[in-house]
Amino acid sequence: MPRVVVDVMPKPEILDPQGKAVHGALPRLGFTGVSDVRQGKRFELEVEGPVTDEVLAEVARMAETLLSNPVIENYTVRIEESVEVQA
Amino acid sequence: MPRVVVDVMPKPEILDPQGKAVHGALPRLGFTGVSDVRQGKRFELEVEGPVTDEVLAEVARMAETLLSNPVIENYTVRIEESVEVQA
Numbered sequence: 001m002p003r004v005v006v007d008v009m010p011k012p013e014i015l016d017p018q019g020k021a022v023h024g025a026l027p028r029l030g031f032t033g034v035s036d037v038r039q040g041k042r043f044e045l046e047v048e049g050p051v052t053d054e055v056l057a058e059v060a061r062m063a064e065t066l067l068s069n070p071v072i073e074n075y076t077v078r079i080e081e082s083v084e085v086q087a
Numbered sequence: 088m089p090r091v092v093v094d095v096m097p098k099p100e101i102l103d104p105q106g107k108a109v110h111g112a113l114p115r116l117g118f119t120g121v122s123d124v125r126q127g128k129r130f131e132l133e134v135e136g137p138v139t140d141e142v143l144a145e146v147a148r149m150a151e152t153l154l155s156n157p158v159i160e161n162y163t164v165r166i167e168e169s170v171e172v173q174a
Contacts, residue, residue: 001122007129022130022153031149033142035088036133042094043109046123055120062118066109 002051003080004059008068009040043067044080051079089138090167091146095155096127130154131167138166 010016016038023037045062047055056077063075097103103125110124132149134142143164150162 009129009131019130025153026149029149029153031145031153033135033145034132034149035135038131040129040131042096042127042129043106044096044125044127045121048120048122058118058120062113062116062121066112066116066118 001046004045004047004051004056004077005080006043006045006059006063006067006075006077007040008043008063008073008075009038011072011074014072040073088133091132091134091138091143091164092167093130093132093146093150093154093162093164094127095130095150095160095162096125098159098161101159127160
């Protein structure tokens with residue numbers, strides 16, 4: 001079944017306390033070399049039928065009204081390609 | 088600066104109440120044609136220096152110990168390509 005992915009991230013100018021907490025925890029766990037972390041949300045939508053431009057536009061409306069807060073978050077909509085699963 | 092993305096999603100056999108809530112809200116907002124929704128997390132890590140295989144392996148260890156709960160979540164690690172921003 002086709003899958004559409006919506007990524008929702010805090011806008012660059014918005015503070016991201018979750019990302020900051022992760023960034024602060026990394027050196028305490030012995031991890032180095034990461035200069036910044038941002039945390040957002042990922043939605044995977046299973047769509048009935050083929051993923052047309054109309055479907056992607058409809059998903060963009062869902063992202064704008066339900067999945068994200070456009071005041072503080074950006075979103076991207078894309079069709080999922082093959083993903084290298086690592087775990 | 089190179090960016091590494093870690094996507095963390097609930098395992099397929101694990102209930103996903105957040106995704107279920109989103110899925111249930113869509114028809115109430117007039118959206119149809121979506122048969123399932125899963126919600127997970129997306130982390131964007133800014134890495135110092137080039138993204139080598141060692142860096143990706145280190146990020147995978149971060150994902151396993153800090154960013155995900157391996158009992159109930161899967162993660163993927165990848166280098167971010169160009170993204171079509173929609174908002």
